[in-house]
Amino acid sequence: MVKLTIDGKKVEVEEGTTILQAAEKLEIPIPTLCYHPLLEPYAACRVCMVELKGETCKLVPSCNTKVAEGMEIETKSERAVKARKLNLELIMARAPAAEKVQELAKEMGIEKTRFEIIDPDEKCILCGLCVRTCEEIVGANAISFANRGKDRMVFTPYGEPSEACIGCTACAFFCPTEAITFEDIHKRLVVHEEMELGPSTAVRVPIRQAVPMVPFIDEDSCIHFKTGECKICERVCEKEAINHEMEDEEIEVEVGSIILASGFKSFDASRIPAYGYGRYENVITALEFEKLVNASGPTSGKILMTNGNEPQAVGIVHCVGSRDKKYNEYCSRVCCMYSLKFAHLLKEKTNAEVYDFYIDMRCFGKGYEEFYHRLMKEGTNFIRGRVSEVTDMPLTEKEEGKLIIRVEDTLLGEIRRIPVDMVILATGLEPGIDQNEIAKVFNISCSQDSFFLERHPKLAPVSTFSDGIFLAGACQSPKDIPDTVAQAGAAASQALALADKGTFELEPITAVINEELCAGCQLCVSLCPFTAINYNAEKGISEINDALCKGCGTCVSACPSGASQQKHFRDEQIFAEIEGIFIE
């Protein structure tokens, strides 16, 4: 340990600590520009100058000067402050457009630089944070300094787009003066690209409502998995919870019952080309609108078009992919109500005219019809008819620059063209893509539309044909949140009831082999898919394990000597049934 004094306060720090870090410990502020705790000190800006007292009595940059035993440091001495100011003035002249520099100057009482300004738009202070980030953290070495003196600049080799750049945007992230920005790198539009529910950072929680609320590393976006470097997250995580070497593993868990809640897939709106999704950037899906209107979304909840303006007119198209024999014949149940909610939010947040195109308004739940009436009062325009097309081909001046929704208004009995700025497609709910595979794994069935089939539509809507497997939510049929919560609660209680009982009732329909009659021909042994039948060589008979037998009766009908019978489905019983049905 090293003992030293800063501004008269004594402090003990580890060897190798810099003066800046020691001062931080004492909560003594020292201004910095080119310093970042995650990067090696560079001492380029020299606004962190402090005075070293004692024999040498000299000025040193605090960011890269290591502490020594008995050091006495003054951070606010006249010499130190003067040096800082001078250095900052030089930086101000170099990068007059850098806001952070201006702020710092204000703090330090500098009004104006006395030096000549060459480029009033320059932001780069040549602190080297971007270059060091690219080298030390990313490991890509895509940018570096070029030239010397007043011509010094951050540059890619030969000024061409660098092949070494992996597009991680870390340089922009570390740049203290916004000399490098996101937009510069990606040349992208701010609003709608962000609406994708896709990645924003490589370390993130899957969705905001995720349970458990634990972040994960997206290997496809993570710099470490591209260059082998970075691991910043590992360095800053005080809990040491991050481990890049961890691999995906399959875990086997033994359970007594399973609740399937595999959810749904949103209808892919681009399957209906006439609606223009994917062609017109202001045609968006319901989920995208949901993200757009979310306060924590990319526009902080503002409803904006791709050009950043508020729409003047918005069309909401119902039944996209639902109630349509070409796509899905069923009603997706939730779209009418969320569309009404959208209309309400649009009215609340914008001055836009809202058009709602519906086939039938299905407001089936508690308070739903009332909500619909409220919307009508709020002035939403409801147009009854299926939208045939969304186009950007204007026929009149009024339609110029607009998206035009073509629809047959079935109440007026005429074709209408409604010009709007934004179209929201109320996409329906579809079964998950691997629904049938999941069904096979759990030995359950799917109904014709590929949603999981419940045991009975009225009497057993939560259980399946496989005992101990229950259904919850949209994997069984499209349903809204209250219905999903109700079904999930029912599924959980059924599963709990099983666990609470601790025992499981077998169906009393298993096969039994009569020892007296079995000749041990073993034909049945190979027929049992559950390996419930064993040949007992000692007794010379086949035996059925009651716990394994599921009671299909295949072995019974194959037993050539009639020694095997199925309880409640005995040969005689079925024979009697056959006789019975022919009694006139």
Next chain:
Amino acid sequence: MTHENFEPKLVGFLCTWCSYTGADLAGTARMDYAPNMRVIRVMCSGRVDPQFVLKAFKEGADGVLISGCHPGDCHYQEGNYKALRRHRLLSKLLEQLGIEKERFRLEWVSAAEGAKFQKVCNEFTEEIRNMGPLNLNGGIHEQAKA
């Protein structure tokens, strides 16, 4: 040959998981279909013993249907394959005994296929109606036993 006044008697052995449920669905969905099928529920199409089929014909059935889950979908994994094997061999044996193979059907009807069950019932009924009654007991000298 016309059999206009002939109402075929059909027996259907339906597996409880798929076809019986499918038939139930046809019912709850109020689908209209020929009332000629008399249904016997079994746990699996693999439980259908050829003896049951012969017995049904003997008792007066003009046609017999075995219906189970689609291949690969059996609730008991492979009972329906056993039914398929037996159906093919039994059809051959029935033909030797003068019972046309059209009178003995095997159909896969899933629990979701109420409409298919309806179609199967209607088609089978019409087919058997066109074929006419089975008249199985001719030639047996019933007075033989005193």
Next chain:
Amino acid sequence: MSKQKPKVAFYWCASCGGCEEAVVDLAEDILKVVEAVDIVFWPVALDFKKSDVEAMEDGSIAVSFINGAVRLSEQEEMVKLLRQKSQLVVAFGSCSHLGGIPGLGNFWNKESIFRRAYETTPSTDNPDKTVPLEQTEVDGKVLTLPKFYDTVYALHQVIDVDYYLPGCAPPKDLIMNAVGAILEGKLPPRGSVLSPNKSLCDDCDRNDSKPEKLSITEIKRPWEVIIDAEKCFLAQGIICMGPATRTGCGERCIEANMPCRGCFGPTDQVFDQGAKFLSAIASILDTDDEKEIEKLVDSIDDPAGTFYRFSLPASILRRKRMETIQ
């Protein structure tokens, strides 16, 4: 002798005569039988007339052993007469028990059989197409022949039968056991088959040679292969009715390296031997592919004749549908 010996009758219906042979094959043991009983009627060996039987008091015969199936009105008449005169009737051998080989005639009817027998066999020279008639006038006198039925019957389909002695023909030990039981009055419940109620595999030496999972990939007929004398026939792809056939025969065929043909009939729990065996063999066909299944099924020649070789008249359907016989 104070006690009269029990009276015994033997009768022969539609059969090959093998069952009569089986009685003779008792060899010295027949002397024991003869010593214990009084044979009052045995047309094949001794000269008795129908009128002799008619003259007997009802129930005066202790037991009638009747072999052969019932195909003619004469046979029907005789078995009914014997039933009336006997305390017990034992169906002796496969033909009376199940219909037997003559029962295969149920794939045909009278007309088609007559046409074949009296017209179309290559060795027949019958330009006038003369066939036996029930009544024929010769010199002003009427000659009669018994009626030939369309269908062959097992004995129990014509009269009530008390016991069944299975087999084609019944083996010696079963006959002696049955006779002993009758003489001693130690009889099982009426209607019993006098042989163990288990299938042949129970006694078959080859049962232990079965693989863990018995399945058939190819059906072979006995003449197509050299049969492994140690190995289960089914495991060799050869159709063996053993699993669906009652045991007690002494595995005579198996020992001769021939598969079981099913002459002992089914066990008590089985209604239809052929259907049950069909179910078993179809179940172990080793494929789930529809085409492959049909190929395998095609390779079984004559399943009805094979599975019902001895039991067609006693099966559920009993015969081929009349209107489909050419």
